[in-house]
Amino acid sequence: MKSIPNTKYIIGLMSGTSLDGLDLAYVQFDLDHLADFSILKAETLNYTPDWKAKLQKAFEMSANDLAYLDAQYGLFLGQQVNDFIKRNEIQKVDLIASHGQTIFHRPELGYTTQIGSGAHINALTGIKTICDFRTQDVALGGQGAPLVPIGDRLLFADYDYCLNIGGFANISYDQNGKRIAYDICPTNIVLNHYMQKIGLPYDDKGQLTATGNSNTDLLDHLNQLDFYQSRQPKSLGWEFVTTVILPLIDQYDLSIPDILNTYTEHLAIQIGSKTGPGKLLITGGGALNDYMVERIAHYSPAKVVIPDRTIIDYKEALIFALLGLLKDQGKINILSSVTGSKKDHSSGVVYNGRS
Secondary structure, three states, X not given: OOOOOOXXXXXXXXXXXXXXXXXXXXXXXXXOOOOOOEEEEEEEEOOXXXXXXXXXXXXXXXXXXHHHHHHHHHHHHHHHHHHHHHHOOOOOOOEEEEOOEXXXXXXXXXXXXXXXXXXXXXXXXXXXXXEOOOHXXXXXXXXXXXXXXXXXXXXXXXXXEEEEEOOEEEEXXXXXXXXXXXXXXXXXXXHHHHHHOOOOOOOHHXXXXXXXXXXXXXXXXXXXXXXXXXXXOOOOOHHHHHHHHHHHHHOOOOOHHXXXXXXXXXXXXXXXXXXXXXXXXXXXXXXXXXXXXXXXXXXXXXXEEOOOXXXXXXXXXXXXXXXXXXXXXXXXXXXXHHHOOOOOEOOOEEEOOOO
C-alpha cells in the first residue's frame, strides 16, 4: 500500500462483555479531517469454547491465575493481529489500539481491570501497542466509561444521539457545548444469558422475544432500580448484572420468552426516556435485533437511524483505533464531562518494545 501523506493506519481491537467475539478493524484516518475515515478491513473472530470459558470465569480467578490469563490473552490478541495482517495482506500499520477484556469495573472503589497484556501484543507483533484506556480516568476520579463518546463527537457529529447496544447500552450527545454520555442499562448481556439457557447464543432479530408477554410487576420492579434514578456520570459492569438484575428476574417464575419480552420492554423504556427529538444513531449488536429497535422507536421521540453493517459491527473497534491515535498524538481522548474525572486527559499505556 502506498502511504498517503498525513494519514495513519491503525488496527483497533474490541472485545465486549457479552463475549460475542473479538472485533478487529483496520482503519485509515485523515489527520486533517478525522471524520473522513475508512474502515479498510474488518473481521469478528468468534472465541473458541475454551477461550470463552476462560474469560467468563476470570471474574472468579485467583490473582495469580488472572495475571497468567492477562499474559496469555495478550499473546492470543497479538497472534490474531498477526493472522489478520497476513490474511488481508496489510502492508502498513502505525499502531494497535486494544480495549482488552473487562474483568472488574468498580470505579466507586477506585479500580478497573481489563486484561490482554499490551506488552505481549507488542512483543509478538512488533507494532506499537496502546491499551489500558480506563485506569487513568478511574484514578482521576472518573467512571472510566464510557470511552466511545469522544469518537461520537469527532466522527459522528451529524447525529443528535449516538446509542451503542452491546452487552450494555450507552448513549452520547452534546448538551450546552459539552459531551454527555453514560451507560443506560444492561442489554444483550442479560438477553443472551437467558437464551443460552435454551442452548442458543442469542435471539436472532428478537423473534423469540416477540412471542413473549411482558410481566408488569417485573417491569415495574426493574424500572424502579436505584441505578436508573441516579444522575450521570455513571457506568455499569458485570457485577451489577450478577448481583442485581439476574437475581431480580429469577425471583419471578417466567418462561424464557416472557423474560426476554419483559426485559426488552424495560431497556426500550430506559433508552427512550434518555432521548429527545432529532436523529438517533444505533450501532452494536442490538441494532440487528428488529424487535428491540421497534420497541426503542416506540418509546423514543427521536428518528431512529440504523447505519450500514460495517459501522454497526465495528464502531467500537473503530473508535478504540481513534483513542489510540489521539493518545499517540498526545491529544485528549477522554472527556471529564462524560466520565466525571477531574479533567479532560489523554489516556492509555504505550508499549513499543521493538519496531
